[in-house]
Amino acid sequence: MNERKRHVLDAARRLFLDNGFADTSIQNILDEAGISKGTFYNYFSSKNECLISIIEESRETSTILRDELAADRRDGPELLIDQLLVRLRMNREQQLIRLYEAILHSGDAELRKFMKTVHLAELAWLERRLTEVFGEWAEPYSADAALMHFGMLGQYLQFAPDVTSSDELTKRIRFVIRRTEALLRDMAEHREHLLEADQFNERAGAPPLPSASQTAREIRRLAAYLSPADREAGREYADFLSAELEAERPRTSLVRTIAGPFRKLFDGTPLEPEVRTVMSAVWQLLGTADGKPGKED
Known part of the structure; x- marks a missing residue:
C-alpha cells in the first residue's frame, strides 16, 4: 500500500465515522482526500471496496501482532488472553464497531457477506487456538466452545460499553476463557458437541497461500x-x-x-x-x- 492510497483510506475512515457509511459519497471522499475520481478508482472499484480495505487492514495488523506475541512466549491461556485483547483494543481504538454496525444495518449483500466471512475467520482462529492451548483432547469440542466464547464475551462487552482500559478488558476476557475451559471439559466428559471440527474454516474459505x-x-x-x-x-x-x-x-x-x-x-x-x-x-x-x-x- 503506497502513501497515497493510505491517505485515501484515512480520509474515507474519518468520513465513515463522522457522517456514517450510507451518508458518505465517493465525491465526499474525493473532496476530503483531495484526489480525482480516476485516482480513487485506481485503488478501489467502489465505496464498498474502500470500506472493506479499511477493515482488512485492521485484521491484517491484529493478525501480525497476535503472531508476534506468540513468537517468544510459552503458549497457554495467558497468551491467548493477550491475543484476544489485541483485537478488542484495535476494534475500540479505531472505532471499528461503528463500521461493523453500519454494514449490518446497510442491507448491502456484498458487505454483509464480507462481514460473515470475517466473523467465520475469527471463529476458526479461536477454534484452532483453543485446541493448541488446552490440548488435542479439546479438538472435537473447540468449535462449539469458540462459538459460546464469542457469545459470552460479546454480551459482557455490550453490558459495559464504556470499559476501555486494558486491565478491565483483560479481566473480562480471562473470566470468559475460564468459563470456556469449563465448557470444553464438560463437553469432553459427556462426549457431546454440535459442530464438527474445522467447520468455520470450511465455510469461510481458506485464503490463497502466498508465494x-x-x-x-x-x-x-x-x-x-x-x-x-x-x-x-x-x-x-x-x-x-x-x-x-x-x-x-x-x-x-x-x-x-x-x-x-x-x-x-x-x-x-x-x-x-x-x-x-x-x-x-x-x-x-x-x-x-x-x-x-x-x-x-
Whole structure:
C-alpha cells in the first residue's frame, strides 16, 4: 500500500465515522482526500471496496501482532488472553464497531457477506487456538466452545460499553476463557458437541497461500529502503528471513523470532503499511499445516 492510497483510506475512515457509511459519497471522499475520481478508482472499484480495505487492514495488523506475541512466549491461556485483547483494543481504538454496525444495518449483500466471512475467520482462529492451548483432547469440542466464547464475551462487552482500559478488558476476557475451559471439559466428559471440527474454516474459505519466493524477494527489496542507521540490521534480518522462506525445511521458530524485529524497523516510515502486508504473508506461510512455506511462484 503506497502513501497515497493510505491517505485515501484515512480520509474515507474519518468520513465513515463522522457522517456514517450510507451518508458518505465517493465525491465526499474525493473532496476530503483531495484526489480525482480516476485516482480513487485506481485503488478501489467502489465505496464498498474502500470500506472493506479499511477493515482488512485492521485484521491484517491484529493478525501480525497476535503472531508476534506468540513468537517468544510459552503458549497457554495467558497468551491467548493477550491475543484476544489485541483485537478488542484495535476494534475500540479505531472505532471499528461503528463500521461493523453500519454494514449490518446497510442491507448491502456484498458487505454483509464480507462481514460473515470475517466473523467465520475469527471463529476458526479461536477454534484452532483453543485446541493448541488446552490440548488435542479439546479438538472435537473447540468449535462449539469458540462459538459460546464469542457469545459470552460479546454480551459482557455490550453490558459495559464504556470499559476501555486494558486491565478491565483483560479481566473480562480471562473470566470468559475460564468459563470456556469449563465448557470444553464438560463437553469432553459427556462426549457431546454440535459442530464438527474445522467447520468455520470450511465455510469461510481458506485464503490463497502466498508465494514464498515472491515474499522473500519483497523482504529483500524493502530492506534496501531503510534509513542508513537501520539498513545494516535490516539487511541481515532480510537475508535470514528470505533464505529461510526459500529453504526446503525452514526453521520456523527462528523465523518467528526475527520477523517482529524486522517489521518494527519500519514503524513510523512511509513503508510501514507495505511491510505489514508482506509480513502478514510471512505469518500466513508459517501457519500452514505442515509448517513449510509453499514454493509456488
